[in-house]
Amino acid sequence: MKKLLMLMALLALMLYSFNAAAFIRLPPIMSSNMVLQQNTKAAIWGWADPSERFIITESWKTETDAVTAMNSGKWVAKISTPPAGGPYTITIKGRANTIVLENIMIGEVWVASGQSNMEYSNNQQIKDELPTAKNNNIRFFMVAKATSEYPQETAEGQWVTCDAESLKKFSAVGYFFGKKLNKELNVPVGLIESAWSGTPVELWEPNEAFGNDPEVKEAATKVKDVTYRPNKPALIYNAMIYPISNYTIAGTIWYQGEGNTVRAKTYERMFTGMIGAWRKQFQQDFPFYYVQIAPYTYESTYEAALLMEQQTRSLSYPKTGMVVITDLVDNIKSQHPINKIDVGLRLANLALADTYKKPIPAEDYKNPLYKSMEVNKGKIILNIDNAANGFMLKGTEKQPTEFLIAGGDQNFVPATDIKLDKGRIIVSSKEVPNPVAVRFSFTNTGMSNLFNKEGLPVTPFRTDNWVVTPVKIAAN
Structure with a gap:
């Protein structure tokens, strides 16, 4: 009798283990209320009994998708999604359980x-x-x-x-x-x-x-x-x-x-x-x-x-x-x-x-961006992308702010003469007769008043590649 009871307990444990392992499971991100990417092969994945075969049914189409879990129990199905819409349901029917995902949007x-x-x-x-x-x-x-x-x-x-x-x-x-x-x-x-x-x-x-x-x-x-x-x-x-x-x-x-x-x-x-x-x-x-x-x-x-x-x-x-x-x-x-x-x-x-x-248009969604420079008669001409219609200033200043210019000595001083053109900025200073580099808003707190005509701020930049070593700022 004792042996019979032990055998029955073992069989019950085996059946429990089989059923537990056979349940199809999904990760939390695969759930009701989710949005799936439209017009693509969207991934659905989870775990099941090793080599288990099961069916996925999507309410937006009549065909079903047959899936077989890998030997590890993992599975990934690529399901065809329609154009945007919903709500839809996805039903995953396995040997031991059925999962219904509801209120799905595409x-x-x-x-x-x-x-x-x-x-x-x-x-x-x-x-x-x-x-x-x-x-x-x-x-x-x-x-x-x-x-x-x-x-x-x-x-x-x-x-x-x-x-x-x-x-x-x-x-x-x-x-x-x-x-x-x-x-x-x-x-x-x-x-x-x-x-x-x-x-x-x-x-x-x-x-x-x-x-x-x-x-x-x-x-x-x-x-x-x-x-x-x-x-x-x-x-x-x-x-x-x-x-x-x-x-x-x-x-x-x-x-x-x-x-x-x-x-x-x-x-x-x-x-x-x-x-x-x-x-x-x-x-x-x-x-x-x-x-x-x-x-x-x-x-x-x-x-x-x-x-x-x-x-x-x-x-x-x-x-x-x-x-x-x-x-x-x-x-x-x-x-x-x-x-x-x-x-x-x-x-x-x-x-x-x-x-x-x-x-x-590019100027409506891309910030003006430094492209290249040339030096001409003591002035630096900056070529700027995404400013084909020119520039505008915001605020009360009548000159663009945050421009510095330097010669070969790498000593930057504020630019005093700045001219704006379509796609170009011309920068100079009487203090720098032979300029080689310009920096724009190249500081921790630079907030220039210069924008393209569409209202997007010019991207901070510098034309040089000189070594810049941050120095600890003394507390006030």
Whole structure:
């Protein structure tokens, strides 16, 4: 009798184990209320019994998708999505359970990532939105903060519809970006926020992204140990980017850089390395649009200027775009400018023009950008892209501000004679009869009054490549 009872208990345990293992499971990001990328092969993934065969049915079509789990139990299905619309359902029917995902929309999906200025939510601009925030065609997924030494399979979070409650917690920049896309494209928009205040770029990329560059690897070891975030490369990538990398997206928006000003020299290589690593992991060559950091009173001279320069250089990386916000700063002693609406709108204009091919003139969505220079009779002629219609000044000053000029002695003085033309700026000073270089807004707090005719601020720049060493600023 005793042996019989033991045998029955063993059989019961085996049956329980079989049934438990056979249940199909999905990661949190695969859930009701989600938005799937339109007109593509969108990924659906999860876990099941090894080699289990099951069926996926999408309500927008009559055919079903047959899926077989791998020997590891993992499975990924690529399902054909229709043009934007919804709501739809997806039914996943397996041997032991059936999962029904409801209220699914088809549209455009973007990741919003970076540090505090991307994470920032519930400011007065968001509060003004709350009475009319409810919008079934905008959905949010917030990746919960987590770290890991190794890539993780899941990230916690939940898809929710935009309303007064969900909006209070979501990225303000992300929301205003998504709202603009929703309005202009007339399609549902899904926004995946993965952000963490105070984080340097090293934490957002896998270790292999640093490559064989010894200078980059050395810089990555110098991330400070602080209480409000991790301090080792890849820890956030492993837990907050890798787990969502199967998700099919349209692109990424990014607002970060303040955490790297003390290591500005290597930022371009780190940043573009991160973009490449993300695209490789997502297996998508998606566009990557980012915000240049705002002017701020850093502890050392030129910290912000050097980081901004690195961000501008990153524009040479394929399928990237940058918005400049030197005109959106209300307080240079705060790293968090209040105006998040215009940041989101400028990012959205980049996407509308470059990704969605809306007929927007370059001058309307791309900041004026230094291209080249020539010296002629004691004057430096600067050739500027995205200013074909000329320039304008804002404020009370009658001359453009923030221009410095220098000769071979590398001694910069304010330019005294500045002429504006279509696509050109001519700079000179009686103090510098033989000029060789110009700097524009190349400081931590430079906020020039110079814009193109369409109202976008000129991107800070310098024409020289002389060594600039930040020096600690003495406290007042």
